[in-house]
Amino acid sequence: MxxxxxxxxxxxxxxxxxxxxxxxxxxxxxxxxxxxxxxxxxxxxxxxxxxxxxxxxxxxxxxxxxxxxxxxxxxxxxxxxxxxxxxxxxxxxxxxxxxxxxxxxxxxxxxSPAGPPDEPGTGALDEADWQSLTRQLAVLAPLALPGEDCAVSRAAVRRPVDVARGFVRAVRRRDWRQAAGAGRWLTLLPGVPDTLGLVSGLDFVELMGGQDPLVALHVQAARLMRTGAPV
Known part of the structure; x- marks a missing residue:
């Protein structure tokens, strides 16, 4: 207890x-x-x-x-x-x-005297199917920042269609945290299919899951990154 x-x-x-x-x-x-x-x-x-x-x-x-x-x-x-x-x-x-x-x-x-340590490996991401890739990227959504390069972001850049599929799957499963995290990554990725409708998709995720501040955080971060300007 x-x-x-x-x-x-x-x-x-x-x-x-x-x-x-x-x-x-x-x-x-x-x-x-x-x-x-x-x-x-x-x-x-x-x-x-x-x-x-x-x-x-x-x-x-x-x-x-x-x-x-x-x-x-x-x-x-x-x-x-x-x-x-x-x-x-x-x-x-x-x-x-x-x-x-x-x-x-x-x-x-x-x-600060200490910089970041060496990057951990990304073997699990590189070998993941699209469902697992999306789950892992959603957990690592705090790494999704404009202009910041790392092995995780490079793994995401190589698979925008898979991340888009994972976003749709998360929405259908009503996994709003995973959808919000994946949507945050998609905001930064080139090659995202136009048919995904990411902007309206994130609006829907916020509507359905926005009472969870972790969902709202990723959605708001995605909006700021998309506009490139403070609110």
């Missing part, structure tokens, strides 16, 4: 953090103040864990809106990156998430 309670608390903290990011991206809040300034005690550890779960997207307003992060928030993000490096046997998605956070830390703070 204690583990279940802790999991529920973490899920709530992630949802709250994602909601703050969405509000900042939409211009409804103060984009420089998203992360908590106090990371002491049990509440602070929970906040750091939530940052780790959300990954690089915790700093998404600073990246997409092109504004300096709040210094206190940047310090929290740095602590989340540096205090919990992935273990050697961590899953590829965990190692990629850490890599993306380290890359974002260097982007928002060029004076």
């Amino acid at each position: 204690e583990q279940s309670g802790t999991s529920a608390l973490l899920q709530g903290a992630v949802q709250d953090l994602a909601s703050g990011v969405v509000s900042a991206l939409r211009g409804g809040g103060h984009p420089r103040v998203v992360l908590p300034a106090d990371t002491g005690g049990a509440a602070g550890e929970l906040a750091l864990a939530a940052v780790r779960v959300l990954g690089a997207d915790a700093m998404l307003p600073s990246v997409l809106l092109r504004i300096p992060p709040d210094p206190a928030g940047a310090a929290v993000f740095r602590k989340a990156v540096e205090a919990h490096p992935p273990r050697a046997d961590a899953a590829p998605s965990v190692r990629w998430s850490h890599w993306g956070m380290a890359r974002t830390l260097r982007r928002i703070d060029p004076s």
Whole structure:
């Protein structure tokens, strides 16, 4: 029961953090103040864990809106990156998430002494069928950023039609998080079929799943990346 309670608390903290990011991206809040300034005690550890779960997207307003992060928030993000490096046997998605956070830390703070580690491998992506590819890319959606190159983005660029098929499948299955993550990648990919109707598709995903802040986050990120301008 204690583990279940802790999991529920973490899920709530992630949802709250994602909601703050969405509000900042939409211009409804103060984009420089998203992360908590106090990371002491049990509440602070929970906040750091939530940052780790959300990954690089915790700093998404600073990246997409092109504004300096709040210094206190940047310090929290740095602590989340540096205090919990992935273990050697961590899953590829965990190692990629850490890599993306380290890359974002260097982007928002060029004076940071440590750059991102070496890129993890992408063997699982390279060999995946289109369904598995879409699932994995959706999990790695925080890596989908304009002008940012990595092995994951190159794997996605090679298979736009497969990602488009995965997007349609996720919508039909009402898997709104997967659809939103895949749609975020599709916004950046060349060669996406015009018949997909990505813009209206993302509108539909937001309508159906937008009460989930993680869905809203990816949809709003896709819109900002498509327009190339802050809201």
